[in-house]
Amino acid sequence: MVNLLEIRDLVVSYRTRSAPVRAVDGVSLSVAPGEIVAVVGESGSGKSTTAHAVVRLLAGNAQIESGSIQFEGADLAHVPERSLRTVRGARIGLVPQDPAVSLNPVKRIGEQVAEVLRLHGLADRRNAALKAVEILDRAGLPEPEGRARQYPHELSGGMRQRVLIAIAIAADPRLIIADEPTSALDVTVQKVILDHLQHLVAQSGAAVLLVTHDLAVASDRADRIVVMSQGRIVETGPTAAVMNDPQHEYTKKLLASAPGLTLAAAPPAKATGKRLLEARDLVKEFPLPGAAPRRAVDGVSFHLDRGETLALVGESGSGKSTTGRLVLRLADVGSGTVTFDGADITRSRPPATRALRRRAQLIYQNPYASLDPRFTVAQAIEEPLRVFRIGDRASRGVTVRGLLDRVALPQTLLTRRPAELSGGQRQRVAIARALALSPDLVVCDEPVSALDVSVQAQVLELLVQLQEETGVAYLFISHDLAVVRQLAHRVAVMRHGRIVETGFTADLFTNPQHDYTRELLAAIPGRIISEGAPS
Incomplete structure (x- = not known):
C-alpha cells in the first residue's frame, strides 16, 4: 500500500x-x-x-x-x-x-x-x-x-x-x-x-x-x-x-x-474537621442571545476541610469551572452563600476580597490567557509577591528561582516570555505563580491538562508534597478521572450545573451510585479499570 x-x-x-x-x-x-x-x-x-x-x-x-x-x-x-x-x-x-x-x-x-x-x-x-x-x-x-x-x-x-x-x-x-x-x-x-x-x-x-x-x-x-x-x-x-x-x-x-495506564491506589479519606470552605445552594445564570438565561450552577453545595483535596468532575459545560470562580469571588453569586474560614464572603467588599486573594489562588485552565505576554517568566512569578509587598527584591528572586525548580523548569527560562515557551512550560509557570503566596486554598482548574505525562506526574507529586507540608486545600477541577483518582480525597460529580454524586474517591471509583458516574468511569481511556468499576 x-x-x-x-x-x-x-x-x-x-x-x-x-x-x-x-x-x-x-x-x-x-x-x-x-x-x-x-x-x-x-x-x-x-x-x-x-x-x-x-x-x-x-x-x-x-x-x-x-x-x-x-x-x-x-x-x-x-x-x-x-x-x-x-x-x-x-x-x-x-x-x-x-x-x-x-x-x-x-x-x-x-x-x-x-x-x-x-x-x-x-x-x-x-x-x-x-x-x-x-x-x-x-x-x-x-x-x-x-x-x-x-x-x-x-x-x-x-x-x-x-x-x-x-x-x-x-x-x-x-x-x-x-x-x-x-x-x-x-x-x-x-x-x-x-x-x-x-x-x-x-x-x-x-x-x-x-x-x-x-x-x-x-x-x-x-x-x-x-x-x-x-x-x-x-x-x-x-x-x-x-x-x-x-x-x-x-x-x-x-x-x-501515565496515570491512565497504572492502577494507583486512591488517597485515603482525609477529614481534618477544620472547615476551610463551604458552599451552600449556589446558583449562577448567564444570558444567552435570543433565549432564556442558562443556569450554569443550580443549587450546588459542598465543603472542603484544611489539607483536603476535593475534585469537581463532569462534562465540559457542567458548571464546575463556574463553581470554582464563584467560591473565589471572581464571579458574582446569583443566590446561595460561600463561607471561607468562618466568614461569609458571598458579597464581600473590596478590602475583604483583597484579603481573600492573599489566601486563595487560582491555577487557570489556559496558560495562554492567564500569563501577561509582556512579562518574563521571572516577572510573572514574582508579581503576586510584589503586589502584596512580600520580601525585598533579592529575597523575591530567591523565591522565584526556588518555585521554578519545584515545577521542573530550568533557570534559563527566567528571562523568556510566554510566547517563547511550549504549552506545557507555560502551564508550569502559571502553577508556580499561583503557589508563590503559599495560599490556604488553591482552586486548580484543569492544571495539568496541557502537560506531558512525566511533567504531569512531577506536578501532581509537587501538589501532594505541598499539601503535606503546608496544609493547603485544593478544589481540583478536572475532566481527567485517572488524575483525580491519584490526587483527590473526595470527588463531587457535576452534571447540568448540579452535583449528582459525592463520595470518597476509592468508594466512588469502585462502587459508583449514579448512572452518570458509571458513564464517566466507563469512558476512561487506557487500561485503568478499577475493581468493581464498570468496564
Whole structure:
C-alpha cells in the first residue's frame, strides 16, 4: 500500500536571539490511508513542530532546513504557498492545540465553520450556515443551532475545542492532523470525538496523525505509535508492541508516569474537621442571545476541610469551572452563600476580597490567557509577591528561582516570555505563580491538562508534597478521572450545573451510585479499570 503521508529526514529549526535551535532533527515517519499514527513525547520534544511542518504552518522564526514531506504525489516542504492553500483544510485538516488563539473572537461560531465550506466551494452563502450546524453536531457540540450563534468567549474550553474539530473535518479531508485534540475535553466527549475520528477513518479511508501527551488515548486509538524526544524519534512500532514491550528507556519512563495506564491506589479519606470552605445552594445564570438565561450552577453545595483535596468532575459545560470562580469571588453569586474560614464572603467588599486573594489562588485552565505576554517568566512569578509587598527584591528572586525548580523548569527560562515557551512550560509557570503566596486554598482548574505525562506526574507529586507540608486545600477541577483518582480525597460529580454524586474517591471509583458516574468511569481511556468499576 502506498503511504498517504511520508516524511523523510525532516529538519526544522527556530531562530533565537543567541543561535538557531533545532527542534526537529532528522525525523522520518509515514501514515497509510485509513491508519491512525500517534506521535507522543514530552512538551518540547518536537512532535507539534513535526505535525505543523506538514502544512507549513510554523512560527515566523521557524524554517524547514532539509528533508521531504510527500503527500499525494507532492513534496509539501517545497511547493509554492499557492499550492498549499488548495491542500490546507480541503485535503489536510488541522485541529490545533489551543482554541483560545485559533478561533476568531469577533466571529460567531457558525460563521467560522461555514467559512471553510465557502472557501473550498463546498457550499454557497445560503446553505453554508445549515451545513455548519450539521458539522457542529457531528463534532459533538450540544445544542448546535444555539451554539452556532454564539461567540468563542461564550463557550467553555471543551466546547471551543469541539468547534476546532468541526472546522477540521468540515471538508472531509484525506488526512487529519490532530494536535492534542482532546486535551481540553472530558472523558465522555473525548470518547465521542475519538470515536468519530475512527469512524471517519473507517468510512472514508482518511488517516489521522495524532499528536498527544496522553498515552492512554494513544494506546486506545492508534494503530502505530511514534515516540519523540529532543527532536528525534527514539522508538516506533505497532501500538501493542510499544505499550507492552517498550525498548527505549525514555518510552519506559513515559509509560511509568501515565496515570491512565497504572492502577494507583486512591488517597485515603482525609477529614481534618477544620472547615476551610463551604458552599451552600449556589446558583449562577448567564444570558444567552435570543433565549432564556442558562443556569450554569443550580443549587450546588459542598465543603472542603484544611489539607483536603476535593475534585469537581463532569462534562465540559457542567458548571464546575463556574463553581470554582464563584467560591473565589471572581464571579458574582446569583443566590446561595460561600463561607471561607468562618466568614461569609458571598458579597464581600473590596478590602475583604483583597484579603481573600492573599489566601486563595487560582491555577487557570489556559496558560495562554492567564500569563501577561509582556512579562518574563521571572516577572510573572514574582508579581503576586510584589503586589502584596512580600520580601525585598533579592529575597523575591530567591523565591522565584526556588518555585521554578519545584515545577521542573530550568533557570534559563527566567528571562523568556510566554510566547517563547511550549504549552506545557507555560502551564508550569502559571502553577508556580499561583503557589508563590503559599495560599490556604488553591482552586486548580484543569492544571495539568496541557502537560506531558512525566511533567504531569512531577506536578501532581509537587501538589501532594505541598499539601503535606503546608496544609493547603485544593478544589481540583478536572475532566481527567485517572488524575483525580491519584490526587483527590473526595470527588463531587457535576452534571447540568448540579452535583449528582459525592463520595470518597476509592468508594466512588469502585462502587459508583449514579448512572452518570458509571458513564464517566466507563469512558476512561487506557487500561485503568478499577475493581468493581464498570468496564
